[in-house]
Amino acid sequence: MAQTADFTIEPGSTGGDAGSDAGGGNLRFSGPLLVSTVGHIDSRLRHIEEPVGTIDLAGVERIDTVGAWVAWSLSQRLDAKLTGASTDAQRLIEAVSRAGTQGGAIERERLPWYLRVPAQVGDSVIGMGRGMLGVLGFFGQMVLGTATLLRHPGQFRMRALVHQMELVGVNALAIVGLMSFLVGIVIAQQGAVQLQQFGAEIYTVNLVGRLTLRELGILMTAIMVAGRSGSAFAAQLGTMKLTEEVDAMRTIGVSPMEALVLPRIAATMLMMPLLGVYSSVIGIIGGAFLASLTLGIPFLTFLSRIQEVVPLHDVWVGLLKGPVFGLIVAVSGCYQGMQVRNDAEEVGARTTGAVVMAIFTVIVLDAFFAVFFTEIGWG
Structure with missing residues (x-):
């Protein structure tokens, strides 16, 4: 069993070099995709310039959240399709993809600049109101605590x-x-x-x-x-x-x-x-x-x-x-x-x-x- 992660890029099935293949090549991972094994291939993954159509995970022996994130983010950057993933790998990839998608949705729904200041002012006013209610409740607890100590000075x-x-x-x-x-x-x-x-x-x-x-x-x-x-x-x-x-x-x-x-x-x-x-x-x-x-x-x-x-x-x-x-x-x-x-x-x-x-x-x-x-x- 391999103890380090690695990958190879194979040309597309239509023959010729990878650059002439309309569908792109096939990037095949091998070994365990774990937080402890993907570090040495990270820089190589960042410098991939060949067009890649599919990312094959069939050779992946074990995978964790970091490995799933590496595979999913690479597929998003290269616009490639993930194939050959096991059930556990699919579950992890779906989880990290939901997290990434939600983060993007939050960024896209950001208010325009001319609405941000009124929104922040409104949030501040609401926060001040809640703070005043909280302080009032705190004073009430103080009064109750003081009354208890007056009844039982020994405490x-x-x-x-x-x-x-x-x-x-x-x-x-x-x-x-x-x-x-x-x-x-x-x-x-x-x-x-x-x-x-x-x-x-x-x-x-x-x-x-x-x-x-x-x-x-x-x-x-x-x-x-x-x-x-x-x-x-x-x-x-x-x-x-x-x-x-x-x-x-x-x-x-x-x-x-x-x-x-x-x-x-x-x-x-x-x-x-x-x-x-x-x-x-x-x-x-x-x-x-x-x-x-x-x-x-x-x-x-x-x-x-x-x-x-x-x-x-x-x-x-x-x-x-x-x-x-x-x-x-x-x-x-x-x-x-x-x-x-x-x-x-x-x-x-x-x-x-x-x-x-x-x-x-x-x-x-x-x-x-x-x-x-x-x-x-x-x-």
């Missing part, structure tokens, strides 16, 4: 909460502090440049203090946590979905909502106000550092002026935004992670979606907060 996983607080809060201190320090320097520098035109550079203290405590401290922290922890939530839960760990938890009677989702949400809501205050303080220190170098305002004088020019309600504005932003970031990450279904590629797509969803929602809510607090006299 709450305190160790998981503390662990997530460490990951979300303590481990983020360095990057949040560095970012806030640099943002404070930028605000002080750009503000001072503009205020110096009016001889009002002393109001740089007001600008840095109010803007940092009221807006940028908590907003930049939320964006940083969304990119750092929100993406981690989505990737972790998505991987657990793929490896069926979530299904295994349900099988043994453990609620994934109570064990995985709620500790992450609670930790983020608790740590976000603290990180926001920390970010604001470091931002003010950055502004004071620049003011002492370029504006001649002593470092301690800058800090003491902050207490005089920043109203207390600006601090409360930042504190009240913290838990809401933390809820948005954590829900976005956990929701997207729990929606993973198919493969590892979807984990990456859902992780990206979690970050985009969190940042977009946080910025929109921040705008609403700005209007709301102005209306109640905290502007």
Whole structure:
């Protein structure tokens, strides 16, 4: 029994050379047509230039899907007829031909360019609607899980909460502090440049203090946590979905909502106000550092002026935004992670979606907060 695949091309039955035969020659395969045996004849098959009328598979001892695809695709390229195939070979060739035909049909049915954009917009709108319903259902599961934990407090996983607080809060201190320090320097520098035109550079203290405590401290922290922890939530839960760990938890009677989702949400809501205050303080220190170098305002004088020019309600504005932003970031990450279904590629797509969803929602809510607090006299 031959262990390698091979082929020969015989002239047509009418005699003469193959090029003069109207029906073309006969390409005869021999040996096993398997994925392990067709590699060395692939390049020769690609360079066949003689007209071929039939492809004879009678000499094929064994065949697999790759061999069937080689024979069928060759018959399509050379416009030749397959003959001599065994029952198994015919079944495989029919299967690969259906796959090839369906792929061609999909390509032929592609919409023209002027309809593709409206179709994609419609698909996006429908996807957004389904996403909103999914998030609403996710909130419902959260409420039910929270109610269960309130009835049975002993089921709450305190160790998981503390662990997530460490990951979300303590481990983020360095990057949040560095970012806030640099943002404070930028605000002080750009503000001072503009205020110096009016001889009002002393109001740089007001600008840095109010803007940092009221807006940028908590907003930049939320964006940083969304990119750092929100993406981690989505990737972790998505991987657990793929490896069926979530299904295994349900099988043994453990609620994934109570064990995985709620500790992450609670930790983020608790740590976000603290990180926001920390970010604001470091931002003010950055502004004071620049003011002492370029504006001649002593470092301690800058800090003491902050207490005089920043109203207390600006601090409360930042504190009240913290838990809401933390809820948005954590829900976005956990929701997207729990929606993973198919493969590892979807984990990456859902992780990206979690970050985009969190940042977009946080910025929109921040705008609403700005209007709301102005209306109640905290502007």
